[in-house]
Amino acid sequence: MSPAGGRPQMIFVLGTGRCGSTLVEEILCRHPAAGFVSNLEDRYPLPPAASRWNGPLYRGLPARATQKGRLRYAPSEAYRALDRELSPVLSTPARDLTATDVTPWLDRRLRDFFVSRSLAQGTTTFIHKFTGWPRAGFLDRIFPEARFVHVVRDGRAVANSWLQMPWWQGYGGPERWQWGLLPTAMAAEWEASGRSFAVLAGLLWALLIDAFDGASARLPADRWLEVRYEDVTAQPRQVFSSLLDFCALGWEDGFERGFRRYTFERGRADAFRRDLPAAEVERLTSLLASRLAAHGYPPEL
Numbered sequence: 001m002s003p004a005g006g007r008p009q010m011i012f013v014l015g016t017g018r019c020g021s022t023l024v025e026e027i028l029c030r031h032p033a034a035g036f037v038s039n040l041e042d043r044y045p046l047p048p049a050a051s052r053w054n055g056p057l058y059r060g061l062p063a064r065a066t067q068k069g070r071l072r073y074a075p076s077e078a079y080r081a082l083d084r085e086l087s088p089v090l091s092t093p094a095r096d097l098t099a100t101d102v103t104p105w106l107d108r109r110l111r112d113f114f115v116s117r118s119l120a121q122g123t124t125t126f127i128h129k130f131t132g133w134p135r136a137g138f139l140d141r142i143f144p145e146a147r148f149v150h151v152v153r154d155g156r157a158v159a160n161s162w163l164q165m166p167w168w169q170g171y172g173g174p175e176r177w178q179w180g181l182l183p184t185a186m187a188a189e190w191e192a193s194g195r196s197f198a199v200l201a202g203l204l205w206a207l208l209i210d211a212f213d214g215a216s217a218r219l220p221a222d223r224w225l226e227v228r229y230e231d232v233t234a235q236p237r238q239v240f241s242s243l244l245d246f247c248a249l250g251w252e253d254g255f256e257r258g259f260r261r262y263t264f265e266r267g268r269a270d271a272f273r274r275d276l277p278a279a280e281v282e283r284l285t286s287l288l289a290s291r292l293a294a295h296g297y298p299p300e301l
Helices: 021-029 039-043 047-062 079-087 103-121 135-142 154-161 184-194 198-216 228-234 236-246 253-259 270-273 278-294
Strands: 011-017 125-131 147-152 224-228
Touching: 011 253, 021 103, 021 125, 021 147, 021 236, 039 047, 039 079, 039 224, 047 103, 047 253, 079 103, 103 125, 103 135, 135 147, 135 198, 147 228, 154 198, 154 270, 154 278, 184 198, 198 224, 198 278, 224 228, 224 236, 228 236, 236 253, 236 270, 270 278
Parallel strands: 011 125, 011 147, 147 224
Antiparallel strands: none
C-alpha cells in the first residue's frame, strides 16, 4: 500500500464511542511505521513540526505514562486541534458528514492537517480515530485512498456504558444532545418506553450503527474492515494480525513489544445484564434485535 502523490496512507479507526475503538487505535499506533496526532497537540496549539517525536515518545514511555484513565501521553481524536485549525464541523456535527459537506477550503485544510504531521513524523501511514458519526463519506472525498476500520460492540453494552459516563448528554433528552432530533419512528419508540434513558441510549446506538452500515455499503469492500470488540478481547493476536494485514503493516518486533504491554479483559462483555434492570435489558434486546444479529450478536447472548 503506497501513498498517492506523496500523501500518507490514511487509516481511520471509527466507532460509535464506548466500543473499544480507543484500544484498537492505540495498539495500532504502537507500530513503528504509524503516525498519529497526540493529546498534547490537541490540548496546546503546537505547530505540526512539534509532532516529530510522537511515535518515539509514545512507544518509549513506561506503560503507566500512556494508560487511559489518568494523566498520560497518547494518540488523540484531536477535536480541539481540528476546531482550531479547521472547523467544528468534524467535532460536533448534528448528523453524519457526507461528500457533499466537503468544500474546497475544508479539503485543503484537513489534507494539510494530516499531511503536515505525517511529514514531520517521517511516516507514510497515518492513523486517526473518530467516534460518533462515521464521517466516512466526508473523509473518503478528501482521502480517496483511505482505509476504514470500524470497531463495533454489542449495542446493549454501548448503551449501558453511555449511561455511566459523566459527559453523556442524553439525560437532557434529544433536544439537548449533539445528535439532532430522533427520526419520527425512533422518537415514537422512546415515548412508548416512558422516555426510558436506557432505551434512548439504545436508540442512539441504532441511529449511529445505521449510519455506519450505510457508509460501509458505499465504499469498496477492500477499504472497510469491521472488527468486533468482543473478538479483540477474546482473540487479540488473531484480530490484530488481520488489522495489520489490512493496514499493510507487518508484525514487527517493535509492534510486538508494544502489543505485549496490553492485557485483554472479557469480564465486561455482558455487564449490561448486571448493571441494568432485567426489564430494560429485555426492552433493549427487542428494540435492537435485527441490528444486533446483523453484526454477529445473537439476542440470547
